[in-house]
Amino acid sequence: MQAAPRTIFGDSHSFCLGTNRFRRERRGPVSEQTDRAVRVPFHEGAMTGVIKQVKVLYIIGWGRSGSTLLDNLLGGIDGFFSGGEIRNLWKEGLIERRVCGCGRPINECPVWSAVLDRVGTSSARNLDPREIIDLERSGARTRHTWSILRRTQSNDVTGQAAAYREVMREVYLATFAVTGATVLVDSSKVPAQAALLSSMSDLEPHYLHLVRDPRASAYSWQRQKARKDLDESEVMPRFGLIKNGLSWLEFNLGAEAIRRSAGVRSFTLLRYEDFMAEPRAAINHIARAIGESPGDLPISNDRTAHLTGNHTVSGNPSRFTTGTVEIRSDDEWRTKQATVDRLVTTSLVFPMLRRYGYQVRVN
Numbered sequence: 001m002q003a004a005p006r007t008i009f010g011d012s013h014s015f016c017l018g019t020n021r022f023r024r025e026r027r028g029p030v031s032e033q034t035d036r037a038v039r040v041p042f043h044e045g046a047m048t049g050v051i052k053q054v055k056v057l058y059i060i061g062w063g064r065s066g067s068t069l070l071d072n073l074l075g076g077i078d079g080f081f082s083g084g085e086i087r088n089l090w091k092e093g094l095i096e097r098r099v100c101g102c103g104r105p106i107n108e109c110p111v112w113s114a115v116l117d118r119v120g121t122s123s124a125r126n127l128d129p130r131e132i133i134d135l136e137r138s139g140a141r142t143r144h145t146w147s148i149l150r151r152t153q154s155n156d157v158t159g160q161a162a163a164y165r166e167v168m169r170e171v172y173l174a175t176f177a178v179t180g181a182t183v184l185v186d187s188s189k190v191p192a193q194a195a196l197l198s199s200m201s202d203l204e205p206h207y208l209h210l211v212r213d214p215r216a217s218a219y220s221w222q223r224q225k226a227r228k229d230l231d232e233s234e235v236m237p238r239f240g241l242i243k244n245g246l247s248w249l250e251f252n253l254g255a256e257a258i259r260r261s262a263g264v265r266s267f268t269l270l271r272y273e274d275f276m277a278e279p280r281a282a283i284n285h286i287a288r289a290i291g292e293s294p295g296d297l298p299i300s301n302d303r304t305a306h307l308t309g310n311h312t313v314s315g316n317p318s319r320f321t322t323g324t325v326e327i328r329s330d331d332e333w334r335t336k337q338a339t340v341d342r343l344v345t346t347s348l349v350f351p352m353l354r355r356y357g358y359q360v361r362v363n
C-alpha cells in the first residue's frame with residue numbers, strides 16, 4: 001500500500017492563466033555588451049568550450065515566499081537544473097561548509113565540486129571566497145540595483161559590480177557545462193544580482209518575480225525553524241517586523257525596476273498564493289514563458305509532488321525533503337498572527353499591497 005503523502009508548505013491571488021493576476025512579458029533580444037570598462041580580476045576569457053546560448057531563470061523576491069519549493073519543482077523538468085540560492089556558494093558553501101541539497105558538503109558534492117574546479121581553473125588565479133563575498137557586499141546588494149540598471153544601459157558597469165558579475169557568469173557557465181542543463185534556476189532572489197545577469201554575455205536572462213503577502217512573510221520570519229544544513233540544533237535567522245516590511249518593499253521595487261529595464265527576455269510575476277493554489281499550472285506556465293516545454297512534471301493530482309532530491313546550494317530547509325509530498329499553502333498567520341504585528345506590517349507596505357492584489361485592511 002502506498003504511504004499517504006506528507007505535506008510540504010511553500011513557505012513563502014489565485015493563479016489564473018490569462019488574467020492580469022499573472023503577468024508575463026516578453027522582450028526583444030538581449031543587447032550585447034561589447035566592451036567592459038574594467039578588466040575584472042577573476043576572468044581572463046579562458047572559459048572556452050561553452051558556445052550554446054543557455055537560459056538562467058532568476059527568481060527575485062523577498063524571503064519566505066516559496067522560492068525553494070518553486071526552484072525544486074522546476075528542477076524536475078527535463079533540461080532544468082535547480083541550483084538553489086547560488087549566491088551562497090561562497091559564504092555558506094565554502095566557508096561555513098553547509099551541505100548541498102544532496103546532503104554532502106558543497107566541495108564534496110559531485111556537481112558543485114566540478115563547477116568550482118572549472119571556475120577555479122578558468123581564472124587567472126584561484127578564487128578566494130572571502131574576496132568574492134567582499135565584491136558582492138560592496139557592489140551587488142539590493143540597494144545597488146538601480147545604479148546597476150542605469151549603468152547597464154550605458155554599458156558602464158565597473159568596479160566590484162563588474163568583477164562580481166564575471167565571477168557569477170563563470171559559475172553559471174560552468175554549471176551548464178557540468179550538468180548539461182539548458183535552463184538553470186537560481187533562487188538567490190537579490191534584485192541587484194538579477195540586474196547583473198541581464199548583461200552577462202553567452203547567457204539568456206529570464207526573470208520570475210515571486211511575491212507573497214508581507215503579513216505572511218512577517219509571521220514566517222518570526223517563527224523558529226530548524227536549519228538542517230550544518231548542525232542539528234541550529235535554527236534559521238529570524239527577522240523583525242520593520243526589517244521584513246522594508247525589505248519586502250525594497251526587493252519588490254527592485255524587481256519592478258528590472259521588469260522595466262532592457263535586456264530582459266521574459267519577466268513573469270507569480271504570487272505565492274497563486275502558486276500554492278495551482279502549483280502544476282504555475283510550473284507549466286513558467287516553463288512556457290521562457291520558451292520551454294514543461295513535459296512530464298513531478299506533480300500529480302494537481303498538488304502531489306514527487307521530489308527525488310536536488311543539488312541546491314542553499315535555501316529553505318524544505319529542500320532536503322524527498323519523496324511524495326502534498327503541496328499546501330502555509331496560512332497559519334491568518335489565524336495566529338498578533339493584530340499589532342499585522343498592523344505594523346500593513347502600515348509599512350500599504351502603498352504596494354493593492355499593486356499585487358492584497359487587501360489593505362488588517363482583519
Ligand SMILES: [Zn+2]
Nearest residue numbers: 100102109311
Ligand atoms: Zn549536491
